[in-house]
Amino acid sequence: xxxxxxxxxxxxxxxxxxxxxxxxxxxxxxxxxxxxxxxxxxxxxxxxxxxxxxxxxxxxxxxxxxxxxxxxxxxxxxxxxxxxxxxxxxxxxxxxxxxxxxxxxxxxxxxxxxxxxxxxxxxxxxxxxxxxxxxxxxxxxxxxxxxx
Amino acid sequence: xxxxxxxxxxxxxxxxxxxxxxxxxxxxxxxxxxxxxxxxxxxxxxxxxxxxxxxxxxxxxxxxxxxxxxxxxxxxxxxxxxxxxxxxxxxxxxxxxxxxxxxxxxxxxxxxxxxxxxxxxxxxxxxxxxxxxxxxxxxxxxxxxxxx
DNA sequence: CTACAAGCTCAACTTAACTTGAGGTCAAGG
DNA sequence: CCTTGACCTCAAGTTAAGTTGAGCTTGTAG
Numbered sequence: 114x115x116x117x118x119x120x121x122x123x124x125x126x127x128x129x130x131x132x133x134x135x136x137x138x139x140x141x142x143x144x145x146x147x148x149x150x151x152x153x154x155x156x157x158x159x160x161x162x163x164x165x166x167x168x169x170x171x172x173x174x175x176x177x178x179x180x181x182x183x184x185x186x187x188x189x190x191x192x193x194x195x196x197x198x199x200x201x202x203x204x205x206x207x208x209x210x211x212x213x214x215x216x217x218x219x220x221x222x223x224x225x226x227x228x229x230x231x232x233x234x235x236x237x238x239x240x241x242x243x244x245x246x247x248x249x250x251x252x253x254x255x256x257x258x259x260x261x
Numbered sequence: 262x263x264x265x266x267x268x269x270x271x272x273x274x275x276x277x278x279x280x281x282x283x284x285x286x287x288x289x290x291x292x293x294x295x296x297x298x299x300x301x302x303x304x305x306x307x308x309x310x311x312x313x314x315x316x317x318x319x320x321x322x323x324x325x326x327x328x329x330x331x332x333x334x335x336x337x338x339x340x341x342x343x344x345x346x347x348x349x350x351x352x353x354x355x356x357x358x359x360x361x362x363x364x365x366x367x368x369x370x371x372x373x374x375x376x377x378x379x380x381x382x383x384x385x386x387x388x389x390x391x392x393x394x395x396x397x398x399x400x401x402x403x404x405x406x407x408x409x
Numbered sequence: 410c411t412a413c414a415a416g417c418t419c420a421a422c423t424t425a426a427c428t429t430g431a432g433g434t435c436a437a438g439g
Numbered sequence: 440c441c442t443t444g445a446c447c448t449c450a451a452g453t454t455a456a457g458t459t460g461a462g463c464t465t466g467t468a469g
Binding site: 410411412413414415416417418419420421422423424425426427428429430431432433434435436437438439 | 440441442443444445446447448449450451452453454455456457458459460461462463464465466467468469
Binding site for chain 2: 445446447448
C-alpha cells in the first residue's frame with residue numbers, strides 16, 4: 114500500500130471518481146498541483162481530494178473551470194489553507210452560489226408561477242431577462258454541460 | 262410594424278435577445294419551428310417567444326439543449342402552451358432542478374463548514390471527510406456528487 | 410529478472426452550442 | 440431600376456472540457 118500522506122494519480126482518480134486524464138487536465142489548467150517523484154511521476158497531497166471535490170461539485174451546477182480556477186487561486190500554494198484563506202474563498206463564492214440557488218428555485222417555482230400567470234407577455238414573465246449577462250460576450254459555446 | 266400574429270427571425274431575435282444564428286440553430290435542432298413565406302423566409306407564431314424564453318432560462322441553470330428538447334416535445338406545436346402543458350413540463354424538470362439546488366447547497370454549506378472548522382486539520386474538514394469516507398466505503402468511484 | 414500494470418508526454422479527436430463568412434435571394438424606399 | 444438591408448443555405452471556425460491513442464518509461468509482483 115502506498116503511504117497515507119501521498120497519493121498517485123491513479124489513487125486520486127479512484128478516490129475522487131475523476132479520470133486520470135481529467136486530473137492531468139486540471140493540473141495543466143492550474144486547478145490542482147502535484148510534485149514529481151525521481152521517476153517523474155505525480156504525487157499529490159491529500160488536499161487535492163478536497164480540491165477535486167469542490168471542482169466537481171461546482172461544475173455540476175454549471176460553474177466553469179475558469180471561474181473555479183479564479184476562486185481556487187485565492188488558496189495558498191505551499192501551505193495549508195488557514196481560516197482566513199477559506200473565508201475569502203467561501204465568501205467569494207457564497208454570493209454567487211446563493212444567487213444561483215435562488216435562480217434555480219425561481220425556475221422550479223417559476224414554472225408553477227407561469228402556470229398561474231400564463232406568461233401571456235414574455236416581457237412580463239419574472240423569469241425572463243434574469244440573466245442576460247451571457248448574451249453579450251464572447252463567441253462559441255458559453256456553457257458546457259456537466260451532466261454525468 | 263409587422264402584424265402581431267407573425268414574426269420574422271429578426272423580430273424574434275430582437276424580442277428574445279437571442280441571435281438570429283441561434284434561432285436557426287434551435288430550429289435545426291427541432292426546438293422551435295417556423296413556416297416559410299413564398300419567398301422562403303421564416304415566419305414564427307407567437308408561441309416561439311415563450312419557447313425561446315424557456316430554452317434560455319433552462320440553459321441558465323445548466324440544462325442542456327437535448328434535455329430541453331425532450332421536455333419541449335411535450336409542448337403542443339403551433340399554439341401557446343396551456344396550463345396543462347406547463348404542468349407537464351414543470352414536473353418533468355422539477356426533479357433535476359431540486360437535485361441541482363441540493364448540490365449547490367452542499368457546495369455552499371461545505372465551504373461554510375470549512376470556515377467553521379477553519380480547516381486547520383485536514384482530517385476535520387467535513388468536505389474532505391465526506392469524500393474520503395465515500396471513497397473508502399467500498400466499490401470504486403463514489404463521489405460527493407449526488408448520484409443520478 | 411522479467412512481465413506487465415501504471416505513469417508520462419503530446420497531439421489529435423470529440424461534443425455542445427453557437428458564430429462567422431461566403432455567396433446568393435427578396436422586399437421596400439428613392 | 441437600383442440600392443440597401445434583412446433573409447437564406449451551407450461550410451467551417453471557436454470554446455470548454457475532456458478523451459483517446461501512440462510511443463516510451465517506471466515500478467512491482469511473482
